[in-house]
Amino acid sequence: MNLDALLPNLGEWLRGTGPDSDIILSTRIRLARNLADLPFTNRADPPQKAAVVRRVRDALAKVRLPYTLEYHDLATLSPLDRQFLVERQLISPELATHQGPCGVAFDPQESVSIMVNEEDHLRLQVLRSGFALEEAWQEINQLDDALEAYLPFAFHPQFGYLTACPTNVGTGLRASVMLHLPALNLTRQLERTLRAIQKIQLTVRGLHGERSHALGDLYQISNQVTLGKSEQRILHELREVIHIILDSERQARQLLLQEQRQIEQNRVARALGALGSATLITAEETMELLSVVRLGIHLKLVDNIPTTVVNQLFIQCQAAHLQKILGHTLDGEERNVARARFLKDRLRQLGPQLS
Amino acid sequence: MKCQFCHNPATIHLTDIIQGHKREMHLCDRCARERKLLPAPGGAPLNLKALLQLLLQAVRNKEGGAEGAACPHCGQSYERLKVEGRLGCAADYVQFQTMLEPLLERIHRATQHRGKRPRWAQRHNELQQLRQQLQQAVATEDYELAARLRDRIRQMERDVEGTWR
Numbered sequence: 001m002n003l004d005a006l007l008p009n010l011g012e013w014l015r016g017t018g019p020d021s022d023i024i025l026s027t028r029i030r031l032a033r034n035l036a037d038l039p040f041t042n043r044a045d046p047p048q049k050a051a052v053v054r055r056v057r058d059a060l061a062k063v064r065l066p067y068t069l070e071y072h073d074l075a076t077l078s079p080l081d082r083q084f085l086v087e088r089q090l091i092s093p094e095l096a097t098h099q100g101p102c103g104v105a106f107d108p109q110e111s112v113s114i115m116v117n118e119e120d121h122l123r124l125q126v127l128r129s130g131f132a133l134e135e136a137w138q139e140i141n142q143l144d145d146a147l148e149a150y151l152p153f154a155f156h157p158q159f160g161y162l163t164a165c166p167t168n169v170g171t172g173l174r175a176s177v178m179l180h181l182p183a184l185n186l187t188r189q190l191e192r193t194l195r196a197i198q199k200i201q202l203t204v205r206g207l208h209g210e211r212s213h214a215l216g217d218l219y220q221i222s223n224q225v226t227l228g229k230s231e232q233r234i235l236h237e238l239r240e241v242i243h244i245i246l247d248s249e250r251q252a253r254q255l256l257l258q259e260q261r262q263i264e265q266n267r268v269a270r271a272l273g274a275l276g277s278a279t280l281i282t283a284e285e286t287m288e289l290l291s292v293v294r295l296g297i298h299l300k301l302v303d304n305i306p307t308t309v310v311n312q313l314f315i316q317c318q319a320a321h322l323q324k325i326l327g328h329t330l331d332g333e334e335r336n337v338a339r340a341r342f343l344k345d346r347l348r349q350l351g352p353q354l355s
Numbered sequence: 356m357k358c359q360f361c362h363n364p365a366t367i368h369l370t371d372i373i374q375g376h377k378r379e380m381h382l383c384d385r386c387a388r389e390r391k392l393l394p395a396p397g398g399a400p401l402n403l404k405a406l407l408q409l410l411l412q413a414v415r416n417k418e419g420g421a422e423g424a425a426c427p428h429c430g431q432s433y434e435r436l437k438v439e440g441r442l443g444c445a446a447d448y449v450q451f452q453t454m455l456e457p458l459l460e461r462i463h464r465a466t467q468h469r470g471k472r473p474r475w476a477q478r479h480n481e482l483q484q485l486r487q488q489l490q491q492a493v494a495t496e497d498y499e500l501a502a503r504l505r506d507r508i509r510q511m512e513r514d515v516e517g518t519w520r
Contacts, residue, residue, distance in 0.1 A: 036445050039429040043443035119441075141471070148473050154445035155476050159459075160468030162445045166455065167462055169448075171470035201464075228465020 012111040014311040018130015032172035036154040040164040059150035069105040083320035170227030182217040183252035216287035268296030276347040358383035
């Protein structure tokens with residue numbers, strides 16, 4: 001399959017639908033699993049890694065699922081295509097740079113994916129638009145059950161599912177919710193909120209996971225503990241905290257509307273202006289400006305731009321997407337020029353007017 | 356936190372710092388008394404010598420084990436595990452169990468899995484219970500029951516083997 005076929009699609013996580021999608025972009029759950037009889041990826045030699053790939057692909061050929069998972073060998077993909085998959089949240093930045101046999105299988109909806117030979121032999125992942133922890137869990141639990149019939153997962157009665165890193169052992173489950181929190185940031189409540197979250201054994205990260213900083217007011221909140229609690233318990237605790245954050249972001253948004261409507265209106269208008277008239281713009285700046293527009297849409301300060309368009313621009317302005325859309329590779333500065341031109345064209349087509 | 360010797364809840368926590376290296380011991384009341392770390396009621400005062408020996412022994416076990424006890428399956432050593440923070444294979448969890456438990460306690464505040472189990476692990480549990488019942492049946496000369504249990508065990512063993520084919 002040519003990955004370019006994915007280009008016109010938004011991918012599950014940017015669909016912009018689902019519960020609480022005014023604040024929550026997506027819900028993701030991943031399960032870390034390893035084959036019991038082969039060394040973990042960090043100690044496996046190339047033939048052993050190839051054996052993992054072969055066995056996972058065999059299992060995928062036999063397993064019965066309500067969707068098809070197509071396997072992509074990363075060794076056959078260009079660095080640009082690998083980056084493209086990272087931007088679509090289908091693989092991690094770590095897998096993109098992995099040496100040796102590895103790959104990813106995913107469904108046409110880009111909702112279910114399995115990374116092979118990441119830090120663990122298998123990283124199952126389910127993405128859902130909006131706030132959907134329970135649905136995502138049901139889906140991934142079924143996938144895990146189905147694969148388990150063909151693959152001997154490493155499991156220990158005391159330690160649970162065994163993983164390369166002791167921070168994942170037990171359930172191997174990491175559930176993360178991606179939130180757009182511009183109002184908490186503007187009202188200077190964000191830092192305090194995030195500090196409190198870290199105290200209760202949850203992790204806050206930026207858009208692209210570990211070691212990434214928050215861009216465009218996007219935050220991923222996930223569970224830290226994987227051992228000693230059931231999957232349901234982990235999800236319940238995360239859900240409770242997310243509800244509290246949802247409430248405070250909504251309150252902060254109301255406060256902005258009541259106390260500084262004019263200022264916000266001005267910010268949105270300027271953001272749209274900059275997006276539509278810049279001749280050179282970085283991906284980071286684009287994300288910051290789109291964050292302002294996204295908030296503007298939800299505060300009803302701008303009316304004829306749907307959230308899906310913001311999501312589209314958001315993904316299309318990422319480096320690999322932009323280069324694939326334009327059909328050729330570009331270096332940093334060329335990219336910034338091309339991005340500005342692309343945004344200008346797209347916004348002209350929309351002709352946004354402020355309400 | 357559990358006692359390092361018997362897994363009862365630890366009530367006594369000892370920490371020493373030697374040349375910037377922190378070492379910890381966690382014991383329950385009984386194990387601490389057995390090792391003469393606590394004054395027996397009405398008895399001798401705190402035995403400092405025993406305490407020091409115990410801490411040093413723990414250190415020696417850890418460091419000595421690092422050289423000698425690399426994992427026979429993947430070659431991972433405790434030294435490298437400490438540096439890389441990654442285990443090399445499933446067997447490492449058994450190989451380095453005593454060193455891992457305090458680490459898991461720190462990361463997760465738990466050392467016992469409470470989530471989902473693969474179906475084979477559930478069956479493994481059942482099999483173990485059946486084998487125990489079989490032993491008991493034989494011991495009490497209830498051969499009719501023993502025969503039934505034996506047949507069920509055989510059937511389950513066949514099922515388990517068939518799972519991954």
